[in-house]
Amino acid sequence: xxxxxxxxxxxxxxxxxFEVEPLHDYxxxxxPAVHPPAYAKIVEDFLNxxxxxxxxxxxxxxxxGAIEMRPLMTxxxxxxxxxxxxxxxxxxxxxxxxxxxxxxxxLKRAIRSYEQMQNPKYVIGLGSCTINGGMYWDSYNxxxxxxxxxxxxLYIAGCMPRPEALLAGFEExxxxxxxxxxxxxxxYAEEFDWYKANQKKVIHDWDMPDYNW
Amino acid sequence: MRTxxxxxxxxxxLGELTEQRSNLAFVTLPAEHLRPALxxxxxxxxxxxxxxxxxxxxxxxxxxxxxxxxSNRTKACDLGLRILIVRPAEGMATMQSIHDLWPTAATYxxxxxxxxxxxxxxxxxxxxxxxxEGWIDKPPYRRDFDTKKFxxxxxxxxxxxxxxxxxxxxxxxxxxxxx
Numbered sequence: 001x002x003x004x005x006x007x008x009x010x011x012x013x014x015x016x017x018f019e020v021e022p023l024h025d026y027x028x029x030x031x032p033a034v035h036p037p038a039y040a041k042i043v044e045d046f047l048n049x050x051x052x053x054x055x056x057x058x059x060x061x062x063x064x065g066a067i068e069m070r071p072l073m074t075x076x077x078x079x080x081x082x083x084x085x086x087x088x089x090x091x092x093x094x095x096x097x098x099x100x101x102x103x104x105x106x107l108k109r110a111i112r113s114y115e116q117m118q119n120p121k122y123v124i125g126l127g128s129c130t131i132n133g134g135m136y137w138d139s140y141n142x143x144x145x146x147x148x149x150x151x152x153x154l155y156i157a158g159c160m161p162r163p164e165a166l167l168a169g170f171e172e173x174x175x176x177x178x179x180x181x182x183x184x185x186x187x188y189a190e191e192f193d194w195y196k197a198n199q200k201k202v203i204h205d206w207d208m209p210d211y212n213w
Numbered sequence: 214m215r216t217x218x219x220x221x222x223x224x225x226x227l228g229e230l231t232e233q234r235s236n237l238a239f240v241t242l243p244a245e246h247l248r249p250a251l252x253x254x255x256x257x258x259x260x261x262x263x264x265x266x267x268x269x270x271x272x273x274x275x276x277x278x279x280x281x282x283x284s285n286r287t288k289a290c291d292l293g294l295r296i297l298i299v300r301p302a303e304g305m306a307t308m309q310s311i312h313d314l315w316p317t318a319a320t321y322x323x324x325x326x327x328x329x330x331x332x333x334x335x336x337x338x339x340x341x342x343x344x345x346e347g348w349i350d351k352p353p354y355r356r357d358f359d360t361k362k363f364x365x366x367x368x369x370x371x372x373x374x375x376x377x378x379x380x381x382x383x384x385x386x387x388x389x390x391x392x
Contacts, residue, residue, distance in 0.1 A: 105346045132371040138361045140353045141345065144368045202367060205347025 002207045027209040032189040035119050037180075044180065051094070051120055052177040055170065058093035059086040060113055063100020065126045065160045077163040084170055090116040095173075098150070100160070101129035103141045104202050107149060111199055114150055115212040121185045122177070124169060125155045134159055148198045151184035214238045214290065217258060225250050228295075239280070239293040244308065247296055251281065251314055259285045260292060263314075266321035268329045272356040275300045277331060279308060298331075310336040328354040 007021040023029075038044040061069070072079045073086055087093040090113040102110055114123065125146045128134035133144030146152055153176060156169040176182040188195060200206055218230045218240065228241030242250055254260040260283035269278040281294040298308050305326075310333035312319040322333040323343045330352035333339060342348075351358050 105344070108346070132374045133368070137370075137374070138364045140350075140358075140360045140363050140367075142364075142368070144364075145371050148369055203347060204349050 005207060005209075023209050028211065029209070031192050031211055032115075032119075032185070034186045034189045045178075048178050048180055052174040053083045055082075055084045055095045055122070055173070056087045056093045057084060057095045057097055058090050058113060058117065059088060060090075060096070060099075060110070062098050062102055062106050062110060063127070063129060065097075065099030065129075068126075068160050068163055068166060069097070069099065072163045072166055077167065079163075079167060079170065082167065082170055082174075090114070091118065093117055094121045095124065096121065096150075097124045097126055098130050098146060098152075099126045101127075101134065101136045101139075101142050102146065103139075104143065105141070107143055107199070108203055108208070111149065112208060112212045119185045120182075122153045122173060122182050123150050123184055124173065125152045126166070126169075127161060128157060128159045131155050131157060143202060149195065149202075151188045151195075153182045153184045214292075217292070221250070221253075224253065236289055237291045237293075239295055241295045241297070244296050244298055247281070247294065248309065248311065248314070250294060251283070251311060254283055254292065255314065259287055262286055263317060264291065266311075266318055266325070268325050268331060268354075270300065270329065270354065270356045271297075272300070275302070277306055277329065279325075279331075281311075305330050305332040307332045307334065310334060312336045328352055330355060 005022045007019065009017055009019050011017050038047055057069075059069070061067075069086070071077050079085075084095075090096075094117060096110075096114050096117060098110060114121070125131060129136055129142070130146040130152070133139070133142065136142040137144060143149065154169055154173050156165055158165055161169075173182065196210060214232060214235070215230070218227065218238070221227055221240075225246045226243060231239040233239065262284040264282040264284045265280070266282075267280050269280070271278060276297045277300045279296045279298065281296070282291060283294070284291050296308070298306055300306055306329075308331055310318070310322060312322065312333075312335070319337050319339075322331075322336045323339055323341065325331045326333065326339055327343045327345055327348070345353070350363060353360065353363075
């Protein structure tokens with residue numbers, strides 16, 4: 001546990017001393033909850049259509065695949081045509097693209113970022129590294145099966161996939177969202193304990209709250 | 214390079230000189246003479262730049278080889294000092310720190326401590342994690358660390374992955390008729 005997360009007594013600017021327990025005071029301790037569908041199917045379908053048409057990507061370059069996202073943003077491939085745009089922070093995004101291999105150290109950050117995103121949220125695994133380890137299949141520090149740790153809605157195969165493959169992937173994801181099949185966030189909430197157990201199995205120095213809300 | 218070597222040999226008990234190129238050479242040195250040699254090279258011979266500090270694991274000889282690569286900017290000339298230290302089978306090896314000669318050495322020493330398990334007493338921030346976080350096994354760059362076994366035990370495999378021997382596969386593809 002990091003020192004700044006430990007329970008401690010701090011002295012305020014007014015000279016008063018008070019106790020701070022960061023995990024309790026600064027973070028929400030409630031686990032994620034399942035987000036129920038709207039009261040009528042037609043409303044839910046409408047919401048899903050709206051969600052599909054505004055995919056906001058968290059610009060978190062986790063591996064070498066992030067290099068393919070730059071041409072995707074810029075005029076040549078121009079993903080903005082499809083309602084896909086990049087956001088700088090997890091709290092503004094609803095699509096997390098894990099763009100390549102995840103070392104254990106990066107996985108920790110990826111989990112934190114994913115959990116900070118608002119519902120409904122989707123995860124795309126990009127490249128063969130996220131699917132089965134890719135060329136890092138025998139690395140001492142790289143996870144090989146991303147869907148053990150985060151609920152992946154869609155994989156795009158390739159090493160690395162070209163921007164065209166990503167655009168096709170976005171279209172597939174939109175279809176899945178419109179059909180109401182992209183329920184990754186709910187799956188994460190339902191099987192929260194299983195995901196946490198898997199995450200803690202590889203992250204040996206767990207120094208963050210269980211749910212980083 | 215040869216003149217410098219002959220001069221250094223009058224001062225320190227040097228080993229053989231290995232000349233890789235006209236402007237790159239390596240020389241072996243006992244560990245206790247490292248600091249005077251580095252100081253002399255830095256202050257009197259113009260080798261002011263520590264290019265890198267790295268290690269080689271000679272598992273069979275039970276030794277670590279540390280290479281201190283120095284560069285003379287004005288002559289565009291590199292000299293590597295090789296130090297052999299004892300490599301204990303378990304636990305940390307120890308070497309003196311040179312972070313006071315070159316502050317950048319502290320970073321290399323943190324890396325060596327994490328990846329090879331070589332301790333440099335007195336080096337700043339040595340105990341902090343460098344690249345790995347929460348590492349529990351033996352240092353991963355030691356040659357007796359079985360990377361593949363560790364990866365298989367720690368991380369789940371997705372079933373269905375096939376591995377082909379490149380030699381056999383290409384043979385099959387190019388010379389399928391056996392010629």
